[in-house]
Amino acid sequence: MSNNPNETKYVEVPGPGKIPERDKDKRPVLEASHLGIDFGGLTAVDEFNIAIGATEIGGLIGPNGAGKTTVFNLLTKVYQPTRGVIMLDGKDTHGMNTTQANQAGIARTFQNIRLFDKLTVEENVKIGLHNSIGYHLPSAVLRLPGYWKEEKKAHDKALELLDIFDMADLADVKASSLPYGAQRRLEIVRALATNPKVLLLDEPAAGMNPSETEELMNNIRKIRDTFNIAVLLIEHDMKLVMGICENIIVLNFGKIIAKGTPIEIQNNPKVIEAYLGSQGEE
Amino acid sequence: MLNYLISGISLGSVYAIIALGYTMVYGIAKMLNFAHGDVIMVGGYAAFCAGTYFGWPAPVAVVFSMCICTILGILIEKLAYKPLRNATSLAVLITAIGVSYFLQNMALIIWTSNPKAFPNMANFIPSIIVGDITISSTTIITIIASVIIMIALTLFTSKTKMGKAMRAVSEDKGAAQLMGINVNATISTTFAIGSGLAAIAGVLLCSAYPNLVPTTGSMPGIKAFTAAVLGGIGSIPGAMLGGILLGVLEKFAQAYISTQLSDAIVFAALIIVLIVKPSGLLGKKIQEKV
Numbered sequence: 052m053s054n055n056p057n058e059t060k061y062v063e064v065p066g067p068g069k070i071p072e073r074d075k076d077k078r079p080v081l082e083a084s085h086l087g088i089d090f091g092g093l094t095a096v097d098e099f100n101i102a103i104g105a106t107e108i109g110g111l112i113g114p115n116g117a118g119k120t121t122v123f124n125l126l127t128k129v130y131q132p133t134r135g136v137i138m139l140d141g142k143d144t145h146g147m148n149t150t151q152a153n154q155a156g157i158a159r160t161f162q163n164i165r166l167f168d169k170l171t172v173e174e175n176v177k178i179g180l181h182n183s184i185g186y187h188l189p190s191a192v193l194r195l196p197g198y199w200k201e202e203k204k205a206h207d208k209a210l211e212l213l214d215i216f217d218m219a220d221l222a223d224v225k226a227s228s229l230p231y232g233a234q235r236r237l238e239i240v241r242a243l244a245t246n247p248k249v250l251l252l253d254e255p256a257a258g259m260n261p262s263e264t265e266e267l268m269n270n271i272r273k274i275r276d277t278f279n280i281a282v283l284l285i286e287h288d289m290k291l292v293m294g295i296c297e298n299i300i301v302l303n304f305g306k307i308i309a310k311g312t313p314i315e316i317q318n319n320p321k322v323i324e325a326y327l328g329s330q331g332e333e
Numbered sequence: 334m335l336n337y338l339i340s341g342i343s344l345g346s347v348y349a350i351i352a353l354g355y356t357m358v359y360g361i362a363k364m365l366n367f368a369h370g371d372v373i374m375v376g377g378y379a380a381f382c383a384g385t386y387f388g389w390p391a392p393v394a395v396v397f398s399m400c401i402c403t404i405l406g407i408l409i410e411k412l413a414y415k416p417l418r419n420a421t422s423l424a425v426l427i428t429a430i431g432v433s434y435f436l437q438n439m440a441l442i443i444w445t446s447n448p449k450a451f452p453n454m455a456n457f458i459p460s461i462i463v464g465d466i467t468i469s470s471t472t473i474i475t476i477i478a479s480v481i482i483m484i485a486l487t488l489f490t491s492k493t494k495m496g497k498a499m500r501a502v503s504e505d506k507g508a509a510q511l512m513g514i515n516v517n518a519t520i521s522t523t524f525a526i527g528s529g530l531a532a533i534a535g536v537l538l539c540s541a542y543p544n545l546v547p548t549t550g551s552m553p554g555i556k557a558f559t560a561a562v563l564g565g566i567g568s569i570p571g572a573m574l575g576g577i578l579l580g581v582l583e584k585f586a587q588a589y590i591s592t593q594l595s596d597a598i599v600f601a602a603l604i605i606v607l608i609v610k611p612s613g614l615l616g617k618k619i620q621e622k623v
Contacts (some may be wrong), residue, residue, distance in 0.1 A: 072532040127511055165508040168502045177494065178501045182513045184494045188522070191493040198493075205494070245513045 070104030071297055078107040078141055080281045081126070081157070081249045086123055086135035086306075095121045096305040099135070103249060103298075108275055109283040110296030112316075114325060117284045118305040120162055123251050126283075127159050128152040140248050144278070154182060156248035160238040160255060162285075168227035172218065172237055175226050176209040179244025183208075212240050216270060232263050236270075243274065250274070252284040256291050264288060268295050293317065301325065335466055337588045338581060342418040343472040343541065345580020346479035351557030352572035353486060354527035360503045360567040364422065367429040368409060370554015371436035372528050376402045376535030377545050378444055381463045384452050391454040399532040406528025407521055415517065423477055433551070441545035448546050451539035456549070461609065475537045482530060485574050490569065503567070552596075556583075559603050565616025574614060 057107040060201070070079055086099040096118045103109050111119050124130045126137060128149045137144045140156045147155065158179075167175050177184070186201045213219045216236040221229065226237060235255060242250055256264045268291055275282055287291050292299060293313040301309040301316060303325040309316060316322055351373060358366045379401040383394035399620040417425050460467055488579050490496035502519045508515050538553055539545050556579060564575025566571040582602055586595040606614065 052395065129507070129511070149507070149510040150513055150515050153511055158513075159511060161508070165505050167504045167508070169504060170497065170500055174497055174500075177497055178509065179512050181494055181498055186494070188495060191489070197493065202492070202494075241512060 056254040070102055071107050074104030074106055079103055080140050084136050086132055088130055088133045094305060098306060101281055101300055103281045105281055106275055106279055107281050107294050108297050110292045110299040111172045111285045112292055113302035117302040119302055123159060123253055127157055153245055158245045158247035159251035160242055160244035160253055162253040164238055166226040166233050166234055166237060170226055172224050173209050173222040174228055175237060175241050176212055176244045177205050179241040180205050180208060210243055231258050249281045254285055256286055256288045264291055271295055337584045339468055339586030341581030342577055343475045345577035346475045347534055347538050348557045348560045348580050349573045349576025350482055350530055351553060352561040352576045354402050355558050356566055356572040357523050361499050362520050364425045368432035368436060370550035371433050372402050372405060372531040373535040374440060375405055376532030377539040377549055379546055380536045381449055381451055389449030395536050399529045402528040402532035403434040403525045406524040410521055410524040424518050426586050437547045448544050449546045451543035453540045454536050455540040457582055471540050500524060562613055563603055563606055565613030568615045571613055572614035
């Protein structure tokens with residue numbers, strides 16, 4: 052797969068938007084149509100239509116307060132939408148709770164890191180693996196062979212996932228004592244452990260220095276290529292967004308004002324206006 | 334002196350087992366299950382019925398009592414607390430007190446207020462006599478049982494996936510849910526374990542003080558809650574330490590100060606500890622984010 056998002060070729064899909072050409076034989080993994088939510092009388096998100104290809108890296112950008120995290124909360128079912136449909140891997144997520152949405156294939160990280168601080172790095176990853184560890188209470192209490200086998204499998208899997216970010220040697224460290232950048236990486240690993248089909252990253256590069264951001268970009272691509280999953284990320288670091296996102300969605304006041312490739316977005320007058328304010332106003 | 338210490342540790346071990354139930358439920362569901370003490374009473378009656386009416390041997394009676402309490406615990410959670418998952422903590426607290434009175438009154442209807450003489454179910458090993466000190470078999474069994482329970486619980490929470498899920502839920506319910514953890518099932522498991530332990534505590538308590546009435550559970554329940562707070566609520570070793578300290582303190586107060594004042598002294602100790610260390614002896618400080 053190409054590393055330069057501007058070289059990606061696109062195909063139109065029926066419904067909202069376009070997806071990379073390489074994913075054209077697969078159904079878009081995440082589709083939202085006419086998605087919207089009101090809080091009391093306030094419409095936070097409205098007419099949100101997207102399609103994310105099976106191995107696409109998408110970006111969701113917009114000024115502060117545009118509703119980006121609200122969209123993530125809708126997609127992961129933290130909020131139930133007021134209007135619209137979310138199809139996740141071909142399944143309608145209507146009526147699902149967050150646990151069910153996760154099991155259906157969506158996982159996320161958080162803008163303000165929400166690791167389990169009192170657990171070790173490995174234990175945090177194992178929480179993500181929870182549903183793929185196949186033993187039940189009796190075999191755990193009686194320490195039957197099934198328990199040891201599954202715990203060993205979980206341990207190996209956790210270390211394998213941590214290795215993506217070269218964090219295997221930190222497995223026994225308490226999550227709270229990790230440096231900030233490592234905590235952000237651990238959140239990604241924990242989300243990956245739930246075996247998602249779409250990974251939502253909420254400001255993954257926040258607080259990272261340029262070289263860490265560079266490394267993160269490579270790692271996001273590596274995750275996409277290794278696990279063959281889609282990634283949708285919210286980010287303010289334009290170098291990262293323009294560097295890896297194949298499709299960018301620009302949100303302002305809860306509505307999509309532009310969609311397209313990095314080059315299209317950079318030259319879109321509406322986007323420039325949303326970020327800089329229209330001329331003559333100042 | 335040593336005699337009082339031993340009987341204090343024995344009583345304290347029972348408090349500790351009860352306190353473990355309080356502390357686990359508080360740690361995971363962030364609620365005070367004031368009906369916990371009455372589950373102990375039900376456990377006592379269940380074992381009593383199994384032993385006296387059905388004539389079952391003690392181990393079978395204990396297992397029977399544990400099953401009854403586990404089911405009761407899950408039912409209480411499902412019917413009374415689950416609908417209030419997003420309610421204010423005050424509403425949940427009042428409900429818990431309601432459940433407590435409900436259980437006491439049900440017991441009053443079923444078993445009447447006449448005290449039942451509980452058969453000792455914890456005397457299957459010989460007593461130990463060292464010089465002029467006698468350690469009764471009930472005491473030995475109680476202490477051993479509480480140590481085993483604490484080790485098993487510690488292993489359970491640190492080494493199994495359900496235990497880890499519990500710790501994750503206790504830290505951040507929302508994030509755990511988004512990682513695919515079934516929070517409701519985790520809370521149910523917690524209630525099941527806590528109530529199963531309450532049955533054991535009920536049998537041990539009634540074996541030592543064989544006078545079973547519908548209010549048997551309420552005072553030990555409150556004492557054990559005190560023990561959990563004293564040790565730092567939410568902490569398993571804290572519940573153990575708090576329970577034993579409280580038991581010893583109570584016995585010494587009875588022996589050297591006044592039998593009538595012993596409860597007052599125990600609660601005064603709690604107040605003093607909370608003034609000096611508000612999070613309890615082994616409790617973790619909660620930092621408020623600003």
